[in-house]
Amino acid sequence: MVSLTFFGGVNEIGGNKILLKDRKTKIWLDFGMSFSTSAEFYSDFLGPKKCNGIGDYIELGLVPDIRGLYREDYLKKMGRGKEEREFDGILLSHAHLDHNGHLDLVRPDIPLYCSQGSKCIMEMVDATSGGEFLREKVSFCFVPKKRGEGLKRLDSREPEGIVERVVKVVEKPFKVGDLEVTPMPVDHSLPGAMAFAIETSEGTVVYSGDFRFHGLNEKKTREFVEKSAEFEPAAFICEGTRIDSNKTETERDVYNTVTKFCKDCEALIIANYPLRDTDRMTTFLNAAKDHDRRLVVNLKQAFLLDAFEKAGQEAPKLEDVSVYIPRKSWGLVTEDVHPDLVHGDYETWECGFIDSDNSITCEELRKNQSEYLWHCDFFELKELIDVKPMKASKYVWSVTEPFDVVMELDEQIVMNWLAHFNITEITRSHVSGHANGQDLKETIDAIRPKKLFAVHTEHPEMFENVEVVEKGKECEVG
Ligand SMILES: [Zn+2]
Ligand SMILES: [Zn+2]
Structure with a gap:
């Protein structure tokens, strides 16, 4: 069975964390931060306690409690034993926080597939704001002092204190486990945004990421729609931020x-x-x-x-x-x-x-x-x-x-x-990074998926013939 499980982006704008399973292959489509759930519990100066590893995030439902996904230093700190890597990759649509915001919790040996543009943005955030998108700073680890007796904290300025994430910049079709994946650039309010077509054993799953037609790169989105239609997809996971809007400014x-x-x-x-x-x-x-x-x-x-x-x-x-x-x-x-x-x-x-x-x-x-x-x-x-x-x-x-x-x-x-x-x-003067209701409808009509999943929207009910999605519940693709 090929399945999709939505751990975020359900009845909310952003926070996409979608698990796709096909035979032995398990991949994630984005691993973003849910702004709405986060804002329920946290504000500017109130956030998760680092010393609880991923514990606070799990407690409040900000990330799912799943084995083989999270970084070892955090799990160890929480008293969880060693876990084997369970996932083959993460396909990142783009580097907005609602799509990549919790990557810093994910073990760095799960390969991250992204565009060069997304990689540049994450490098920028790591270098200028202390992010850990591409380089994990190992925490809670003691090492022998270089001089004298005793232990000291491992410092991220030392080579052993950093673990580089496995990052694969993708432009052409590539393989993850049993799956052939085609990246398709789209127009969005952030450079490097991509959609993906994932060829599974029960048909192709297209994931839109965030997209629009009214930016400077409309052509990219048109090509994405055309190409997606050629796959005659079994399922289309479509963003719907502005399903309720018909503003047409560009x-x-x-x-x-x-x-x-x-x-x-x-x-x-x-x-x-x-x-x-x-x-x-x-x-x-x-x-x-x-x-x-x-x-x-x-x-x-x-x-x-x-x-x-x-x-x-x-x-x-x-x-x-x-x-x-x-x-x-x-x-x-x-x-x-x-x-x-x-x-x-x-x-x-x-x-x-x-x-x-x-x-x-x-x-x-x-x-x-x-x-x-x-x-x-x-x-x-x-x-x-x-x-x-x-x-x-x-x-x-x-x-x-x-x-x-x-x-x-x-x-x-x-x-x-x-x-x-x-x-x-x-x-x-501002325009959104997201397609309006009419554009979304035309996109779906052109792609003609057998099943439609609406994510990244507060109004999934406004889509026609859409699957009902529950957070954390496995859905069949075929
Ligand atoms: Zn988004
Ligand atoms: Zn976005």
């Missing part, structure tokens, strides 16, 4: 709004758009160029662009943007001191960008406001004090509208900052 509309808004501005243009959405960055880069402005990105974005360039991925070129270097710690970057002293204020990964020709500080931005379009997200609002935007400055809101109380409070904080600097010209 990324092109965002560009039109932004470039119009930037016209005749004598001061700074400030924009908040998703950090890793390089298509949105392209939109802002083009709008900036239209008005002879330089797009200014932050250090994490610079890291990502650099990684993309080195990996030959499509994205704005680092040389085409300026990189904003915030004053950190002692604030030496704007003082006349030796570069080595300046580096002391920054993480190692940041230092390379500080000395590059296209780096700028608050002083340059403050002096020549009409020459720049500056990315400033929620956490960068504090930079406004150093940058001192003039009254005639404008602000573009290019992120999703608030949909919960926390986001509403954050939005008020942004408004307070803008009001403090007398910035009154504000516009909103």
